Amino acid sequence: MEISAINLTKNFGAERGVTDLNFKFTKPGLVGYLGPNGAGKTTTLKLFSNLLFPTSGNAIVNGIDVRESPAKALSNISALVESPEPYPHQTASEFLEFVGRIRGMNPGDTKKRITELADELHLESLAKKTGKMSKGNKQRVMLAATFLPDSDILLLDEPTGGLDPAEAKDVRDVLKEMKKDKLIIMSSHLLYEVTDVADDIIFINGGKILLIDTVENVSSKFGGKNNTQGLEDTYIKLIREGQL
Amino acid sequence: MMSAAKETKVFMDQNLQFYLRTKRFIFFIILVALITAVIYGLIAGGVVVAPTTAEGFDTFYFTFITDLVIILGAFLGGDAMATDFSLKTGSFVLSQPVKRVSILLGRYLGALIIGVAIVTLYYVLGALGMLYLYKGVPVQVGESYLLSLVFVASAIALGFLFSSMFKNGSTAIVTAIILMLLVFSIVTGVLDVTNIEPWFILTYGGQVVTDILVVPYGAHKTVLGAGRISVTTYTPYVWEGLVIMVGYLVISLVVSIIIYNRREI
Numbered sequence: 368m369e370i371s372a373i374n375l376t377k378n379f380g381a382e383r384g385v386t387d388l389n390f391k392f393t394k395p396g397l398v399g400y401l402g403p404n405g406a407g408k409t410t411t412l413k414l415f416s417n418l419l420f421p422t423s424g425n426a427i428v429n430g431i432d433v434r435e436s437p438a439k440a441l442s443n444i445s446a447l448v449e450s451p452e453p454y455p456h457q458t459a460s461e462f463l464e465f466v467g468r469i470r471g472m473n474p475g476d477t478k479k480r481i482t483e484l485a486d487e488l489h490l491e492s493l494a495k496k497t498g499k500m501s502k503g504n505k506q507r508v509m510l511a512a513t514f515l516p517d518s519d520i521l522l523l524d525e526p527t528g529g530l531d532p533a534e535a536k537d538v539r540d541v542l543k544e545m546k547k548d549k550l551i552i553m554s555s556h557l558l559y560e561v562t563d564v565a566d567d568i569i570f571i572n573g574g575k576i577l578l579i580d581t582v583e584n585v586s587s588k589f590g591g592k593n594n595t596q597g598l599e600d601t602y603i604k605l606i607r608e609g610q611l
Numbered sequence: 612m613m614s615a616a617k618e619t620k621v622f623m624d625q626n627l628q629f630y631l632r633t634k635r636f637i638f639f640i641i642l643v644a645l646i647t648a649v650i651y652g653l654i655a656g657g658v659v660v661a662p663t664t665a666e667g668f669d670t671f672y673f674t675f676i677t678d679l680v681i682i683l684g685a686f687l688g689g690d691a692m693a694t695d696f697s698l699k700t701g702s703f704v705l706s707q708p709v710k711r712v713s714i715l716l717g718r719y720l721g722a723l724i725i726g727v728a729i730v731t732l733y734y735v736l737g738a739l740g741m742l743y744l745y746k747g748v749p750v751q752v753g754e755s756y757l758l759s760l761v762f763v764a765s766a767i768a769l770g771f772l773f774s775s776m777f778k779n780g781s782t783a784i785v786t787a788i789i790l791m792l793l794v795f796s797i798v799t800g801v802l803d804v805t806n807i808e809p810w811f812i813l814t815y816g817g818q819v820v821t822d823i824l825v826v827p828y829g830a831h832k833t834v835l836g837a838g839r840i841s842v843t844t845y846t847p848y849v850w851e852g853l854v855i856m857v858g859y860l861v862i863s864l865v866v867s868i869i870i871y872n873r874r875e876i
Binding site for chain 1: 613617618621625628629632633698699700701702703704705706707708709710873875876
């Protein structure tokens with residue numbers, strides 16, 4: 368598994384989204400993608416999921432340029448970007464089966480996987496129309512849809528947004544299990560969440576990557592402090608001063 | 612990865628389910644039933660004198676087919692693609708390993724199935740009435756039905772074109788209705804005065820659906836008045852109407868696919 372950005376740049380007219388992003392991850396694990404609002408986190412994830420097209424540079428997944436062969440590149444990716452919602456006229460079960468069909472999954476495997484995910488994510492009634500569900504329940508259905516196929520790479524944009532603390536913990540538990548054999552890139556505002564699940568970390572601001580390192584290294588620079596405090600100190604220093 | 616045909620089928624099924632669940636299909640069935648009931652009610656109530664022949668009845672009954680097809684095109688095509696943007700499902704669906712052309716064509720086929728079913732219902736109800744009242748159905752009704760299928764295919768394709776351009780489904784539907792019901796009529800009216808044949812207007816081509824019911828088929832060019840105040844009315848040839856409709860169908864779908872493929876969210 369491999370995901371890499373090569374001089375990846377996206378401009379929105381005169382406005383800059385992200386500029387000259389360069390990174391490469393090749394092993395299972397979870398990469399926390401941190402930065403303030405408008406830093407370029409969602410833009411980056413959209414470039415890797417073919418929702419935005421690069422102005423220049425390349426978004427590469429398993430050696431395939433996303434822009435050149437989107438369907439092929441995306442076949443190994445599950446992305447949850449910008450809080451999408453399921454189709455309101457479908458039940459949770461129907462929506463998940465629809466996703467299973469899109470991903471070319473066997474109907475029997477899909478049903479089995481839906482049952483597992485319903486248990487892991489404590490999904491409310493699968494027979495309920497998603498249009499009548501609360502925001503948190505819709506979010507859990509979308510997470511189940513994202514986790515449904517056995518993709519090598521997951522791109523998650525603030526996946527616990529809209530969930531209560533207990534639901535968010537369920538998701539983190541699932542991610543901890545999944546990162547053992549998958550590469551997950553997760554954007555978040557919540558430093559304790561990143562500390563809890565991430566192995567590596569990217570700090571981004573103003574569309575530029577400020578730092579890529581392991582959570583352990585970043586935290587150890589603030590010796591004696593717990594991981595969350597270390598990350599918070601790093602975050603504030605990087606975002607406010609632009610350097611460590 | 613799935614084959615393009617399987618991908619298309621998945622999105623066709625999804626769109627069919629959307630129309631059935633959102634009661635749009637039921638709405639159109641009720642609309643057709645109402646039109647039919649009003650027509651038969653007017654005749655039964657003596658408000659309208661029943662035509663003496665089946666040929667006379669069919670031109671009266673199928674007067675509404677053009678408007679029905681336009682409404683079908685706007686409502687089935689208008690929000691088919693734009694919905695993904697307004698309901699925020701787009702960022703999930705478009706990040707799946709599926710070709711965008713399969714999504715668009717699948718949804719188009721779903722809309723077309725519903726459109727064909729509604730048009731067929733309208734013709735079946737008309738034919739049943741003719742069988743009851745006149746003990747026969749003119750062959751022109753069959754020809755008109757076949758032409759109406761091409762018309763509904765092109766009207767839905769035009770609806771899809773708007774749907775691929777707008778982010779809001781309602782905007783796409785309203786724009787499609789305004790264009791097909793108002794703008795096309797106004798342009799055709801202006802062209803009548805200027806003696807120019809409106810060969811580039813979809814609803815002009817679609818006229819063949821009702822024109823073919825008239826026996827004998829109307830003259831291609833009819834001039835009313837003389838000199839500076841003459842008005843020229845054109846009746847499209849059947850082949851010409853077909854070319855216009857198929858032209859709209861192909862161009863609308865190709866442009867929709869190009870726009871949708873370039874669409875960023």
